[in-house]
Amino acid sequence: MGSEPPFQLPVVDFSKLNKQNPDKLIWESAKTKVFKALQEYGCFEATFSNISPNLQDTVFDEVQHLFDLPLESKQKNTSDREFHGYIGQIPFMPLYESMGIDSPYIPEKVDKFTNLLWPEGNPKFSNSIQTYSKKLWELDGIVKKMVFEELNLTKYLEEHLEATNYHLKVMKYRVAEPNESTMGLDSHADTSILTILQQNGVQGLDIRTKDGDWITVTVSPNSFVIMVGESFSVLSNGRLHAPFHRVVMNANRTRLSVGLFSMPKIGTIVKPPEEMVDDEHPLLFKPFDYGEFMDYFCMAGVKKDTYGLKTYCGLKV
Ligand SMILES: O=C(O)CCC(=O)C(=O)O
Numbered sequence: 001m002g003s004e005p006p007f008q009l010p011v012v013d014f015s016k017l018n019k020q021n022p023d024k025l026i027w028e029s030a031k032t033k034v035f036k037a038l039q040e041y042g043c044f045e046a047t048f049s050n051i052s053p054n055l056q057d058t059v060f061d062e063v064q065h066l067f068d069l070p071l072e073s074k075q076k077n078t079s080d081r082e083f084h085g086y087i088g089q090i091p092f093m094p095l096y097e098s099m100g101i102d103s104p105y106i107p108e109k110v111d112k113f114t115n116l117l118w119p120e121g122n123p124k125f126s127n128s129i130q131t132y133s134k135k136l137w138e139l140d141g142i143v144k145k146m147v148f149e150e151l152n153l154t155k156y157l158e159e160h161l162e163a164t165n166y167h168l169k170v171m172k173y174r175v176a177e178p179n180e181s182t183m184g185l186d187s188h189a190d191t192s193i194l195t196i197l198q199q200n201g202v203q204g205l206d207i208r209t210k211d212g213d214w215i216t217v218t219v220s221p222n223s224f225v226i227m228v229g230e231s232f233s234v235l236s237n238g239r240l241h242a243p244f245h246r247v248v249m250n251a252n253r254t255r256l257s258v259g260l261f262s263m264p265k266i267g268t269i270v271k272p273p274e275e276m277v278d279d280e281h282p283l284l285f286k287p288f289d290y291g292e293f294m295d296y297f298c299m300a301g302v303k304k305d306t307y308g309l310k311t312y313c314g315l316k317v
């Protein structure tokens, strides 16, 4: 009996799709693949040559330098938004550290973060993070355009993108000590609309299938994992699947990852367009405000393997 080959998510190449008028056939075939993957697994692997391997290497080198800074420096990254500032030294997640930058494609925002961490400046960090984030943001826009087209919601796309905020999170998972659990980040579903993740070549991401099986995703170098968050599940009235996922550190070297999270702007009411609701698709969630939900989420906490938004505003159907 041979061993099972490692599980591979569907792979979609976006390299030729980042222009105004991409080839129609390539666009349609990629769109079908993207939508199917987001329904079935809630995620897929993307390649995007517009973000050069050289830029990716520079970003990960700079992220490593960032985490190498003394703890007091890293703790200067505070935020009035929960989970957006420095997170680390948490007893039940000892392997994990993260930091975050809001609107990371805006030069001033990245410069402010950089100058806080490196008062003497660090243009290499600032420039590479900005350029990289801008390209990830472009990729996010392409995927959303595909999904909105597939759902016949194109007329809402612009309004939707304007009601979206972006956050870049950089993460580090150290190797577990022999007596420690290898769980880097416990099982959860993202509350975002969409999340785009990249790792430094060190595997560790597990995804739970709709059937409840955990699968270890082997991500190719220079690829991205694009994943549905619960807010997109709300907007599509359940048509897109937000997968539970976790990070397990079986690797023997530090894992770094970077994620661009898109989230509904605070103060806008999130609800699916009316076209998403009919007799066959009854409304699954009450309209909600993302800021109020996050306040609830942080206060109440969410039980493991439970959907936060479903608990907060899910309707019984
Ligand atoms: O590090 C990763 O690849 C996953 C991180 C993650 O799931 C999260 O930050 O929500």
Ligand SMILES: [Fe+2]
Binding pocket: 188, 189, 190, 245
């Ligand atoms: Fe996540």
